[in-house]
Amino acid sequence: MIKIKTQVGIIGAGPAGLTLAHWLKKNGISSVIIELRSREYVEGRVRAGLLEQNTVDIINDMGLGERMQKEGITHDGVYLSFDQERIHVPFAELTGGRQITIYGQQEVVKDLTDAWLEDGQQLYFEAGATKITNFDTDNPQIHFTQNGEEGIISCDFVAACDGFHGIGRKTMPKESYQSYDITYPFSWLGILANVAPSTDELIYAYHENGFALHSLRSETVSRLYLQVDNDENMENWPDERIWEELSVRLGTEGWNLKSGPIFDKSITPMRSHMIDNLQYGRLFLAGDAGHIVPPTGGKGLNLAVADIKHLVDGIVDFYKHNSFGQLDNYTKMALRRIWRAQDFSNYMTQLFHKQEAHGSYSYKLQKAKFNYIKMSKAYKTTIAENYVGLPFETYDF
Structure with missing residues (x-):
């Protein structure tokens, strides 16, 4: 039996789980990560490749952006084409210098994994979580198996960063959330x-x-x-x-x-999916465990990192001030950005995909939107702001 005691137990070694672990460590808070898949699988799977300004800033602030700065490709805008007519939306010009960076999700995972293990921190690969217990008490536990051996992580909080099919969302009481x-x-x-x-x-x-x-x-x-x-x-x-x-x-x-x-x-x-509650007791969901957006707007990885920002704020507040104030508001704060991202992803999907017959009413509406983007700086700015990611303070209301 593997027995582990830590402050935060993290399920999932993707961008959400690894960012959470590093950010907590920066604040003197211990954590242990378990990951169902092998290291080779996690670091090799091709996923997102677009990083918002917020995500880049967070990685750099944690001191983990050296390779990203060297190999990432910074973009100041995007091209939009409709019926073979192409226009440009200049992000930096319209958002006060905010940009996106092209850097593969698997590269982010490699960087964060290397840094975590090189620092001697605990990350168990091929360790599948089997159940989460006592999450409505002050001593939650994560039960897992690795190489046929059972293990238990006893912790103060559980962060389920384990994706749509993970145990985190399945553990949440069905009556505690609505699904969309x-x-x-x-x-x-x-x-x-x-x-x-x-x-x-x-x-x-x-x-x-x-x-x-x-x-x-x-x-x-x-x-x-x-x-x-x-x-x-x-x-x-x-x-x-x-x-x-x-x-x-x-x-x-x-x-x-x-x-x-x-x-x-x-x-x-x-597809789009989300639930409207990301916490129950001392169990918290982040990333794909709580929401999925179509890739049209490049929001998936970035939403996961944004979740972690709010979760870290709450956990740090708890340990520094013995307060649940920010943790109690975790879902409320995260949902503001999640709904904005859902809307933007849906907008980009509806605008550029063929919905009905070419020349139909639906097509005419799409064309009208594109024509308005061409003529309106305000409309371009709306797209640019959403694409590069709104600053966190935008949601502080």
């Missing part, structure tokens, strides 16, 4: 390719064939997406067809898409 869900009638076919990006900043494109997005992971790796049906089969999309369709949907006059060897393909359903 949207399943969109399309998916994303995503690829990673060994080819230099064909653009200096991301391109979101509406085309009569469907949505396309040109993103990137580095100066030599491109990340691109196509809207496909939910029942689409990858076998129907050989590499040649993918590049042809991307070229058509992203195309504008005088611009050409570079192609190269594709080394990863996947189809991701587009």
